[in-house]
Amino acid sequence: MNALSLRNLRVSLGGAEVLAGVDLAVERGEWLNIIGPNGAGKTTLLRAVLGAVPYEGTVEVSGVSGRDAMERARAIAYVPQTPVIPPGVPVVDYVLLGRTPHRGLFRADSRRDLAVADDVLARLDLRGFSDREVGSLSGGERQRVVLARALVQESAILLLDEPTTALDLGHQQEVLDLVEELRRERGLTVVTTLHDLTLAARYGDRLAVLAAGELITTGPPAEVLTGQLIATHFHANVRIIDDVDGPVIVPVPGRPEEGNP
Amino acid sequence: MTADAQSAEASADPSRGTRLSFSAVAISVVWIAIAVVLAMTTGPFDLAVVDVGKQLLDGLPFIEIDSGLTTTERAIVTQIRLPRVALGLMVGATLSLSGAAYQGAFRNPLADPYLLGIAAGAGLGATIAITEGLGDGRGAFDAVPLAAFAGGLIAVWFSYAAGHIGGRSPVSLILAGVAVASFLTACQTYVLQANSDVIREVYTWILGRVSTSGWGEPLLLLPYFVVTLLVVLRYGRALDVLAVGDEEAASLGIRPQRVRVIVVIAASLGAAAAVAVTGLIGFVGIIVPHTVRLLFGASNRIVLPLSVLFGAAFMVAADLVARTIMSPAELPIGVVTAFVGAPFFAVVLRASRRYVW
Numbered sequence: 001m002n003a004l005s006l007r008n009l010r011v012s013l014g015g016a017e018v019l020a021g022v023d024l025a026v027e028r029g030e031w032l033n034i035i036g037p038n039g040a041g042k043t044t045l046l047r048a049v050l051g052a053v054p055y056e057g058t059v060e061v062s063g064v065s066g067r068d069a070m071e072r073a074r075a076i077a078y079v080p081q082t083p084v085i086p087p088g089v090p091v092v093d094y095v096l097l098g099r100t101p102h103r104g105l106f107r108a109d110s111r112r113d114l115a116v117a118d119d120v121l122a123r124l125d126l127r128g129f130s131d132r133e134v135g136s137l138s139g140g141e142r143q144r145v146v147l148a149r150a151l152v153q154e155s156a157i158l159l160l161d162e163p164t165t166a167l168d169l170g171h172q173q174e175v176l177d178l179v180e181e182l183r184r185e186r187g188l189t190v191v192t193t194l195h196d197l198t199l200a201a202r203y204g205d206r207l208a209v210l211a212a213g214e215l216i217t218t219g220p221p222a223e224v225l226t227g228q229l230i231a232t233h234f235h236a237n238v239r240i241i242d243d244v245d246g247p248v249i250v251p252v253p254g255r256p257e258e259g260n261p
Numbered sequence: 262m263t264a265d266a267q268s269a270e271a272s273a274d275p276s277r278g279t280r281l282s283f284s285a286v287a288i289s290v291v292w293i294a295i296a297v298v299l300a301m302t303t304g305p306f307d308l309a310v311v312d313v314g315k316q317l318l319d320g321l322p323f324i325e326i327d328s329g330l331t332t333t334e335r336a337i338v339t340q341i342r343l344p345r346v347a348l349g350l351m352v353g354a355t356l357s358l359s360g361a362a363y364q365g366a367f368r369n370p371l372a373d374p375y376l377l378g379i380a381a382g383a384g385l386g387a388t389i390a391i392t393e394g395l396g397d398g399r400g401a402f403d404a405v406p407l408a409a410f411a412g413g414l415i416a417v418w419f420s421y422a423a424g425h426i427g428g429r430s431p432v433s434l435i436l437a438g439v440a441v442a443s444f445l446t447a448c449q450t451y452v453l454q455a456n457s458d459v460i461r462e463v464y465t466w467i468l469g470r471v472s473t474s475g476w477g478e479p480l481l482l483l484p485y486f487v488v489t490l491l492v493v494l495r496y497g498r499a500l501d502v503l504a505v506g507d508e509e510a511a512s513l514g515i516r517p518q519r520v521r522v523i524v525v526i527a528a529s530l531g532a533a534a535a536v537a538v539t540g541l542i543g544f545v546g547i548i549v550p551h552t553v554r555l556l557f558g559a560s561n562r563i564v565l566p567l568s569v570l571f572g573a574a575f576m577v578a579a580d581l582v583a584r585t586i587m588s589p590a591e592l593p594i595g596v597v598t599a600f601v602g603a604p605f606f607a608v609v610l611r612a613s614r615r616y617v618w
Contacts, residue, residue, distance in 0.1 A: 047508075050511070051511075052511055052512065069511065069514045069516060070514035071514075072514065073512060074514070076512075077512075078509070078512040080509060080512075083509065084504075084505050084506035084509060085505075086501075086504035086559070087559060088558065088559030089501075089504065090279065092277075092278045093278050093279050093560060094505075096278050097501065097502055097513060098513065100502050100513040100514055100515060101513060105496075105498060105499045105502070105515060106495060106498065106499075109277075109278060114277055114278070117278075153513075
């Protein structure tokens, strides 16, 4: 059963076509990584799913029937690449913002809202931080806090735009391991965009390659990540090492030669 | 501590998030009480607190108390000082609340109620009314405050219309406000240059004052104050969501544009009414909300209500200084709000360890 399905999705921004008819389905409980060069339309695809940009074509989200923003927010949680951290706001308040689609704009947090937030804070080892201001946290801690805000939405689908940007290798791993654990525990459907191809190959079930607004291919990492594909779409010269857990992408200094990638 | 003990402890006391604390409200109410008592008893006639209290109780329905005040003193209490205090409370509360609302809606610490051209629009309206001899600026139902009120709201409407041409972000709206304010100020200067005989009168109006002629001014402001108060306070939580930016706020299910329009219109209505009645009183809409943020936290659920209370107290106190320090002359209240307010704010800014913006 599909959690998400896109049919002939087209988006134009400022007169330029950013997505040129993308067909993509994501199964319930699946983790899909969208990869592609800068400007391929990865973020725009996530934003179209959120309803944040006007689009043509169909976006079907399991559990969403109309155009009601609150209903959509109960079905999809989103972590942007660079979240806006409001000044002076403690972690617990920030995380409770994620309950907005459940409690509406004018009601106070219910007992259940507080309990859900408390559970998530505990699960992400953030209880000790609950009174700290989000702006005062380190990059890794901050990313966990933003993830916590998305999790208290209790939505079945989690969209992560470059969740590892600005994190060191250890914290990149920590965040992605956490996403994997949460996906198993909660049966989440996860869609991320990732720049790091080796990480994209290690985490998740399937890759989708987007380039110049078109879906090039999807499939398991070992099939998708070929030197040919990376040279053509990323203009990168790499060597691919087949490791037991998936391909490892090693950059080779020097540009790929024309016609002989 | 074991994991079980930890979770047991936590389930007994899950963090409840920021709430308006009783002590913060109590502190602000005490400040209001001090300011009101001083304002009611101090002046050319020094009156005893007890007598003033009795006189006020006597004014309530079904209560008959002899305050022992002379007829003149009674009139001073009920027709001069009380309406003036009431107006001060409302103007201070309205300007502070509007400032806090603008800061939240635009996510901009420098936003004040005059951001979208209310000051320039009201100034132009008042200038035209004065130069055309429509009124003398005295009394609540004079043409001058009405023209100022209309001018302020027209300016906001222009800013909105222009802001939408350049896109729908808060920044384009702020830029539109700057353009509208410059344009209207230019118009006002032109009108003034052509009618230089009324310059003094116009500037007296612009400098601001909390003076009353009986109950007309406070009653005129009351309905706008109530509407602004009810609408803006209701949107505190929405403004907290808006603080994460329009895109993320939308992903949490709210409509950022709609929230911003409602809050800004409600805040502008109150601010325009306040300006119409008292002239331009600067600085209050910036200093009071920021002081509250530094002292009590940044959530709009705290900042908005406490701005109402502290703004009310601050304005009554500032007006007391304005009318007593050079008595019998009155200092323009804007001078006092800046002269006392700016150093006080600097001290709070320096002493606070909070990171609020």
